[in-house]
Amino acid sequence: MIHSISLGAVLFGVWLLLSGHFEPLFIAFGLVSCVIVVVVTSRMEVIDHEGHPIHLTWRALTYWPWLGWEIAKANWDVAKLVLSPSMPITPTVFRTRASQKTDLGLVIYANSITLTPGTVSVEAGGGYILVHALTREGAAAVEEGAMDRRVTRMMGEDK
Numbered sequence: 280m281i282h283s284i285s286l287g288a289v290l291f292g293v294w295l296l297l298s299g300h301f302e303p304l305f306i307a308f309g310l311v312s313c314v315i316v317v318v319v320t321s322r323m324e325v326i327d328h329e330g331h332p333i334h335l336t337w338r339a340l341t342y343w344p345w346l347g348w349e350i351a352k353a354n355w356d357v358a359k360l361v362l363s364p365s366m367p368i369t370p371t372v373f374r375t376r377a378s379q380k381t382d383l384g385l386v387i388y389a390n391s392i393t394l395t396p397g398t399v400s401v402e403a404g405g406g407y408i409l410v411h412a413l414t415r416e417g418a419a420a421v422e423e424g425a426m427d428r429r430v431t432r433m434m435g436e437d438k
Contacts, residue, residue: 281333282326282327282333283317283320283321283326283374285333286317286320287314287316290313290317291309291313292318292416293311294309294312294313295309295380307343313433315354317382328397330388330404331338332383333436334432334435335434338432338433338434338435339433342429342430342433345392345429346394346395347424349375349395350394350395350396351399353395353396353397353417354396356396356397356405356414356417357396357397357413360397360413360414367414368413369414369415369416370411370412370413370414370420371411371412371415371417371418372401372410372412373409373410373412373418373421373422374408374409374410374411375407375408375421375422375427376407376424377389377403377405377406377408377427378406378425378427378428378431378436379405379427379430379431379434379436380436381434381436383401383434384430384431384434384436385404385408387402387430387433387434388403388408388426388427388430389403389408391426392408392410392426394420395426396410397413397417398410398411398412398413398417398418398421399411405428
């Protein structure tokens with residue numbers, strides 16, 4: 280039930296922000312459409328802790344700023360590489376260990392790697408992620424494991 284209420288609130292909030300209409304009639308239409316979506320998804324039994332992970336909300340609020348900073352640093356590094364006349368890249372494909380115990384944790388970790396410029400998750404599963412990195416330094420940063428530890432801590436799997 281809490282997932283349904285949370286999903287409805289998030290849907291309505293996004294609808295309100297994206298619609299830009301604050302007249303009572305439009306707000307009523309938006310509210311009704313969000314309720315219909317929640318009822319249909321509830322009847323389909325697709326609202327769960329992985330599809331709508333509200334249990335991660337507070338931990339994610341500390342992870343996102345850290346990830347944003349990592350993305351900014353990687354952007355700067357990639358921009359320096361691309362603008363350098365010699366283009367000193369050293370493409371590398373490697374496997375890195377993923378210590379997450381759930382599929383959701385693994386997906387968050389793989390997506391975090393891909394969101395960081397200069398690295399792309401190619402394949403995930405079996406406790407490992409296959410990663411393509413633009414440089415050996417980028418590969419070393421992933422293999423160092425700070426992102427893996429932070430995702431594991433955010434998921435509450437570090438116990």
